[in-house]
Amino acid sequence: YHYNSGIYYIGKKVLHIDKNPYYGGESASISPLEELYKKFKTPGPPKSMGRGKEWNVDLISKFFLSTGESQMVKILLHTEVTRYLDFKVVEGSYVYKGGKVHKVPASEKDADASDLMGMFDKRRFKKLLLFALNFDIRNPRTHHDVDPHKTTTRELFHRYDLGLDVIEFIGHAIALHNSESYLDRPCVETISRIRLYSDSLSCRNTSPYLYPLYGLGEIPQGFARLNAEYGGTFLLNRAVDEIVMDSGKVKAVKSEGKLFHCKQLICDPSYVPNRVRKVGRVVRAICFLNHPVKHTHDVSSCQIIIPQTQLNRKSDIYISVVSFAHNVASDGMYIATVSTTAETTNPEKELQPGLELLEPIVHKFVSVSNLLVPNEDGKKSQIFVSRSYDATNHFETECEDIKDMYQRLTGTELSFAGSRHQSHNSDDD
DSSP: EEEETTTEEEEOOOOOOOOSSSGGGGGOOOOOOOHHHHHHTTTOOOGOOOOOOOEEEESSSOOOOOOSSSSHHHHHHHHHHGGOEEEHHHHHOEEEEEEEEOOOOOOOOHHHHSSSSSSSHHHHHHHHHHHHOOOTTOOOGSSTOOOOSSBBHHHHHTTTTTTTHHHHHHIIIIIIIIIIIGSSSSSHHHHHHHHHHHHHHHHHSOOOOETTTTTTHHHHHHHHHHHHHTTEEEOOSOOOOEEEEETEEEEOOOOOOOOEOOOOOEEOGOOHHHHHEEEEEEEEEEEESSSOTSSSTSOOOOEEOGGGGGOOOOOOOOEEEEEGGTTSSSSOOOOEEEEEEOOSSSSHHHHHHHHHHOOOSEEEEEEEEEEEESSSSSSOOEEEEEOOOOOOSHHHHHHHHHHHHHHHHHHOOOOOOOOOTSSSSSOOO
């Protein structure tokens, strides 16, 4: 361990090479606006969009749950990167049903006012909500004869006699599951997710979500500053020519004719296309609006989830909306991102139900990207590859990937207990 400014930290030397001229790779925020039009090879922007430098447009838009129990919040607090970031609460959380957008109820008060459910469904939903909020895995008296590790979520919902419509918004808009497979898994997972959502909402009232001012790109920029503070080096706009191996293990990275030696390499799939496999495709549309989204009470930011069963799909459609209120667009303008997992040969058409909720749209940029996962765990080669960003507009799956990579990298689980500076074995390289 090395000692610096009153705190311990692990003595690894970190060099961060990025082939892009901006921080964040896939999850960057592009500014000024002219750079976004250039990236999508589109003429513009028109003068009506305001000054280009007022815009910070996320290539991938995501929110995170605001409670201290959220994995993303734990990571940000644990690393202390929050000192470089400012956040704003997202103003609304909505779910699509029967051609309309409805506020997601996650409290007894919300349930009473909700038009998503009839009177009897409201009572049943409130009973389940009360059970989930009082549930304590360590206290069997709160289990009410439910075995959290054996009772499936489907059986739990049946026990409360919940209708299909109620199950749909609980599973997809509150527990944030992205498929129906959760119904046949132990209910402890869904109970925890309901609690997480409700606890986040109780912290903020309007919605359970947070979003950083100036865009998501502030998060990788914050980590770059943190890296520099502890002696790390960052090289932007630097091409990676080759990953040099020795006996099946990474030895160095060759960049613009120079060798950078290393014992471990962490990267996203774009740097090692031969070490990943395709498991699907994600389609996204970045849309510019000059108005708030209809039926959202004119909020400046919100999340809308269209559950898969509403459209006879296998994947949900996600919509995230931010605006000038977050310092990401010029005055009076909004940025809405619509995303889903592609299921057909015409991915853009699959976004249509989401795009219709946003009309009229000033301009839109559509992209289709492969969903890539690593072929191996990296322990032999010491090359650790992250997964591609999925279609969801929250960070829960990415946080699982971070924890999994950390465990493979270090051989220990990522622990949020105590100081991050007092960790396991140091390594001079």
